[in-house]
Amino acid sequence: MSTKDFIEKDYYAALGVAKDASAAEIKKAYRALARNLHPDKNPNNAGAEAKFKEVSEAYDVLSDVKRRAEYDEARRLFGSGGFRPGGFGGTGGGGPGQTFDVNDLFGAAGGGGGAGAGGLGDLFGGLFGGGMGGGTQTRTRPARGRDVETEATLSFDEAVRGVTVPLRMQSPGTCRNCFGTGAKPGTSPRTCPTCHGAGVTTRNQGSFAFSEPCRDCRGSGTVVDDPCPECRGSGVTSQTRTITVRIPPGVKDGQRIRLAGKGSPGQRGAPAGDLYVVVHVGGHDLFTRSGNNLALTVPISYTEAALGTAVRVPTLDGAVTLKVPAGTASGQTFRIRGKGVPAVKQSGDLMVTVEVAVPKQLSEEARSALQAYADAAAEDPRPMITEAVRSRG
Template identity: 45%
Template sequence: MAKRDYYDVLGVDKGASAAEIKKAFRRVAMKFHPDRNPEGADAEDKFKEAQEAYEILGDDDKKAAYDRFGHAGVDGNSGGGQRGGGGGFGDVFGDVFGDIFGGGGGRGGPARGSDLRYDLQLDLEDAVRGKTVQIDVPTMTTCDPCDGSGARRGSSPVTCTTCNGAGQVRMSQGFFSVQQACPQCRGRGQMISDPCGSCHGQGVIEEQKTLSVKIPAGVDTGDRIRLGGKGEAGPQGGPPGDLYVQMVVRDHPIFVRDDANLHCEVPISFAQAALGGELEVPTLSGKVKLKIPAETQSSKLFRLRGKGVAPVRGGGVGDLLCRVVLETPVNLSSEQRELLKKFEESLAGKSKHSPRSSNWFDGVKKFFDNLTS
């Protein structure tokens, strides 16, 4: 009997997304699962048909071959509902229904090692310019005496007696019967009968690794660098995880970074603000001259273009924004106090010297006049 079109089996169009195909299989599988249709003679056949269709359409490579050549392009690739082969019942059913039963049906084989995170403290200068640093990372690495197998040198892992090497066992939950990772060997299919004395059968040992990390220019707090395969080694020879180096830029005594821009406060004296002049201000590339116009008010912002940061993700170089802050003199001598008093007296009653103060006091007087009228 000729096979039905896999798209027709699942009831989806050829252009359906992976999520739509998965959802369709879930619906058909639940409808025709043999445990829910004990009296249905053809329910099991339809369930296996749906399983076979999803095994092909749920795999990008197999789906591409099927779309191009039809059933001829995937003959021998489907598990046909049998254990083993290219995927099989446990793989497909575990992927789709794993969320229902609290975890999928493991695929067997050594587990992947854990990913690691390392917080790297950087000075602002190093974050802006980039740098290569050496870091020491405590991690689990492959055990040398057993080469990661977990078995003592000269011995080998043995087949798990619970799953007979399949790495999976069949579990029944309500209407459904699913395959899950074997609890005895944790899906590996093998067990250690004579464990290595160095790693005690785990295949990994704890040690500190020194790694060289190239920090690109322009990174900021929160950016991270992924070092593939530099995480923890997997148990019993499993593939290693990844290491994520997280940037943490320290506070700077002068500058505050805001994306591509830098901010700083520049203290100036009363005389400098009134008379104007030039100041030397720092930037990350050296000192520059900042011209202060006469009659500059406190908190005025000056922009030095191109003296900021070139962000790591691209874009133009930011600016340095300097905010001048008028500093009140302290620890005055008697002579200095007298000079200031004479200066203040010379300004008395002359609003042209203090326009903001005059406007403010006029506004206050008007406010109280309105209250009493």
């Protein structure tokens, strides 16, 4: 439904109710009409079907406090049915008294701030799309939702594989106690006496007329005598919502992920803000992580290092065989390609560092075998040190 619909269609007439009809009256009128016009009751009756649609559309708008207010505002600003998009500017609209200076109104709304600016911008945004207004228009678009930042703590595996997490967030939303009207339930906002509900006041200064948002109602067109206790009249409260967010695989500790459009909802259908999630990633008892590479330390025995061996080493989701060649030094690192953190472009590698483990205690049999080995291995493991000591006398 566009602003054009708002201006051209008389929803009150469609439901046969007065402009100041209460919500109960609107509902009653709609029910009676809907019963009579329902397609089940009127098969193959195109006239009834069209009327049924019209009535439903009218009820959709008028039963929603916020949309009804928008509709009323649109009709107030543009008159009922007298205005046709395209007649603007050039021919001066429907007649005397309906010629506005668009830019004047834009300027006033933009400078005024507050809720009224969003309302006017919304109206004009709907009318003109992207075509008119040029630079002025961007200022008066309804506000995009705020960006929101939150935190998520993930386990090592969740961070590596990606995970779907529920996030609880506080953000402003329409007050559920007063449905955004700002008035205490049972009461309703009354038309602002200063601007007579237009939300805009016009001031004459010499030969110029200035339009600006009404100061008394801040452009809303209504004033609240008995404010809603939940939102203190603002119509907006802080609300907790839980959203489910898919964290992509491969996030790093401390990384800030942007989830477009998951922030606060925008005003009146404007785009939502973005959600930023700062992730905290827990440790792993085997692996340490550096970017997309994983590191693992694997102890091997002296004989394994000296003779060579094949060791089964764990990966994130299984195990692989690492060939340790004969004569491997303690501290040597082997790269196992593609067994690190999975990534879209290029998965990380698993870096395995072998460390020669020296037994703290030896059995009698092992000791004598080692002694026999020591006697047999005549090779000096530290010739440079031996030489240095010798040269010092």
